[in-house]
Amino acid sequence: MHRSRVLILSSVVFLFFIPSTSSTNFTQCIADITGGLYDATPEALSGGRDNHGKVVPLHNATAITYDLCKRACGSGSESFTWTVFSAQFSAWLLPWLALVSQLPFGSQLRTDDVVSVFLTIGSPALAAYSLVLTVLNGQWVSRRLAGIAYPNVRMAWRVLSSLQQAALQIDDADGMLASLVVLPENDDWWEELAHGLDYTQTWSASAVSQITWVIIAYLFTVIDSFADVTNSVNSNGQGVGSAFLWLLPIVVGWLQVSPKSDFTRVCAAVDRANVKAFYASADPRHPVLASDVTEHRAFTLKSHEDHAARRDEEASAPIYNYARFLPWVANVELVVSVLRAAAERATAHEPVDPYVPWRAAAKGKPPVIVDENRRGSLDQVRRYVGAARGSRVGRVDPNFLMRFLIATALALFLQWGTVGGAVVAVWFTPTIGLGCRSGSYILYAAVGTAVWGTMVISSFLSFYATVAGQSALPSKQSPRPLPAALIAGRLSTFLRRAGKLLATLNAIWIVLSCIFQFSSFYDRCYCNSSVLGLGKNAYDVLTFLDSDVTAMKAAWIGSIVLALGTAALFEGKRNASHNVFRFTLNPPPACTGFIYLHVDPPPPAP
Template identity: 55%
Template sequence: MLTLRLFAALVLAYFLFPIASATTNYTQCFLDIQSGLYGQLGEDGARDNQGNPVPLANVTAISYDLCKAACGKSPTPFSWQLFSGRFSSWLLPWLALLSQLPFGAQYRMDNLMSVFLAVGSPALAAYSLVLTVLNRHWIARIFADIHYPNAQDIKRVLGCLQQAPLRVDERDGMLASMLVLQENDAWWETLSTELDYTNTWTISVAAQVAWVIIAFLFTVIVSFSDAATGSAVFGASGQSVGAGFMWLLPIVIGWLVVSPKSDFDRFKKALNSGRTQVYHAQPGQYGDPYPPAPVNAQEQTDARALGLAAYKDDSPRRDEAVSAPIYNYARFMQWTATVEYTASLLRTAGDKARDHRPVNPFSPSGWADRPDNKNDSVAPENRRGSLEQVEQYVCTNQESSRARYGRARRVDPGFTARFLIATVLAMFLQWGTVGGAIIAHWAAPPVGLGCRSGAYIVYAAAGTVSWVLLVVSSILSFYSSNATELECPRSSRRAMILAGRMATLLRRLGKLLAACNAVWIVLSCILLFTSFYDRCWCNSSVLGRGRNAYAILIPQDKDVNQVKTTWIACMLHYALLILRRRRLT
């Protein structure tokens, strides 16, 4: 811990000491150049605001070489008053809004990492949010045609457990008993009620979101006033910070609207609260018209068909166990396969019930109608049978247990469509918002790639790479899980083990990159307020213009209008972006 603090202090000292000791004065530089103090170099380096050579008497901009010679390489002096005002107005509200992201993980470090993941990779935050929304629509659609007495309760339970490391246990017919037996309906109903809670708007949340919106509106107003005075042309204003963090607003509002269930402790409590209501079917003899009655599961085992998985830190599926919603990227394929498999078993049972086929085909009374003669309900007598009969009731004709289990490893055909939609919207949100900050600095005279726009490009690119690493890791993790859960040829098993190791490596690299990227963007914004970028190299856009780089000393009306036009376009773009995001959620 001491080493980490010392490292942080050295980094701050490295960046801030040159700022505190800077003596660059652009006003004095301009006067010295105009007076002819630099002779031929001054005449060769005199430019107008479009970069064209002009006589020394008409100079309003200077070449990069002249700027280094006349003004030096240091930034302008640091002003604590300007820094504190800009930091509290432009960056602090966005950092405070991070506290409204949904958490709920079992360990605090996982909650902290979820913040680093969101800031370091906005694409990942948007990807997980869009997947959550699309999965809700998908699960409602696939359960719409399932007609079994407990189908709706099961749908709500599985939907609420989208943020949980869901584990389904089929040993000894536990899952089939949970789905078929009438005695387990009370457990599904209790679990559905306890999990169906809502995290919605509160006064504090609304006030914080309003604070950020108002602060950004003031930022927009200040940007136009800065343009009128020319300071925005120099890059002194930090209004691009609001543009760079604009992705956070639709993410926070989207999660508040979706209201994900992500409290791990609540998951455990809900799953344990109804343990006494769980019943298991018992083995019987073939052809017995009176199979043994189901017994309470606690009399046989502590295991349950539905539970929470736990994974070690070096496990490829470790992130599935973190209930913070941003980790839905890791659970997407596994949760989809689990829901699809459970729904397929329940659909088979529903189809047989619709055809008036009882669980026990040797029942003396055959299919029993309900006393009220409702055709959309199933009498309890029709849902009783031995363990073998219950397992067969959720299988299609002639389906073996291995073939049935093979269905548990497949995702639904609509998986690819949801993945592509989430990917496109995630990229659109990240590059659409951060892109506004890039364009705002890129289009400010002198037009071109500079320090400020370059910092945002690095941020957006690193966030995208981090998202790619983590998504690929989740795919490899799902593939590798077959190595321990299915009997495979030795060659396939080796490939799955290798995929698991690659998944672990990519997951760690992706999270490390996201954490570093989060530190990078916050530090870049802080340096923007400290005048660190207000130096010849940055003000001349050397990165983009190369040998043609020049720095503007006196903004003209054309420059001011260009900055205003850029910001108007950015604001219209953000308004359209938020409206589209709101329509999705």
């Protein structure tokens, strides 16, 4: 969205949500208190405090109790100043909102892309979880196919890795998948699909400029805030910059991964490849085009209109990889089992057609399997990979749990590390303690975690409902209470919708919270006194001492180190676009981040 439009929209939202209350002039309020205007009031008798909350005479006080603040200054906020608001909003928040445009989209429905934005902002943990899973899955499928000496294994690795963003459905019925793996005529199918999915959506000039803008704006505003600490201390963006810092490694991480999230392009690649698919026939020497036999194919991108719980699998924006995790793993396991069964037969020099002797490759050539050894009738092809066909429905590799735990730990680490930096920055800004600003960040992180948990549980329930439904035998008895699969499916749908609603509200909340901070809405007695944390002992610091400024600077430095360190450890150091642009906001190679270490895994070794 254009910068001016974002600013206008934010201003409208600000004016709409700010209640029309009388503003407070804290400068005049302090003058009235020190001038003795309220000396005769009960609140003033014990209302004097130092900056650590200790009772002092009012004439020596640098802080006052919350009760005296309300009596003298009222409950309203400091008056809104457009120059402060526009400068802070443009410097601290606007660059991050603009960076959202660099997130990968590409879903068939625009609504899915819009929802993906709310899911990302509303739950950084969910965005990081899907990113880490995608990276780990790429490495896992390479290891899973390693050691399988059969044609097209590397093609299968490229295809399966690229289809993590698709609602992939692999059909092994009637020997379709077996024919794809075994028949030499289908080598073109694997090559066509791998080539069709071999495209990158990575470092563009727009992405580089947006990231550069964010980095420079962040650095300049941090330096500016340290240059004059006490100027608009309660409305500066120290916390805002850290609270949104998680977005930088998420965007850079997806640019490195380059997910195949263009729904139209992926569908076209699958359709083009399926035109070349061959199907084993009754004649061992003459397979036929699959299109001459059936409209079904081994690899399809399925629509789940009949299964509402699996709706998110169809949205190709990469954040929805959380929903495709287990179904994708099950599909990989099916392909791996067929390839491994065929490879074991080939290693034993068993041809597909048992009536044809095994033919060895010519001397001097690399170890290959000649085409004559891979041809056979439909029944022979199915028997050749018979061990794989015995795989139960929905089988997943048990190691998926380790990838899930790693992705969970890193996702929560990124969210709470960066948002935690924001909490530190405002927590240790006098009055020290839990207040409106720090509480808003904690609430944001907590709700973001709840969204992540809700969506992940929904995806697990959806997979269980699908597998249980496919495995269940039809019953001829009278209707009984709802089966577990149906209950799980309905609960999954409910949790998915609830999670999206919660993420939308949380995304709106964090933006509004930042606007409230820049507009001085939080600059009121209640918030400045940290009533949320101090309760009856709440007090409002009126005058900053040199020791307060020193401690505040130290806390701000700590918050920046915490947020930047978290983002750097998550992302790491990476060169982009053939060294055209070097992303430098990272630690040295010795502290390289997780994504950099795991992206671009090597192909499976034969």
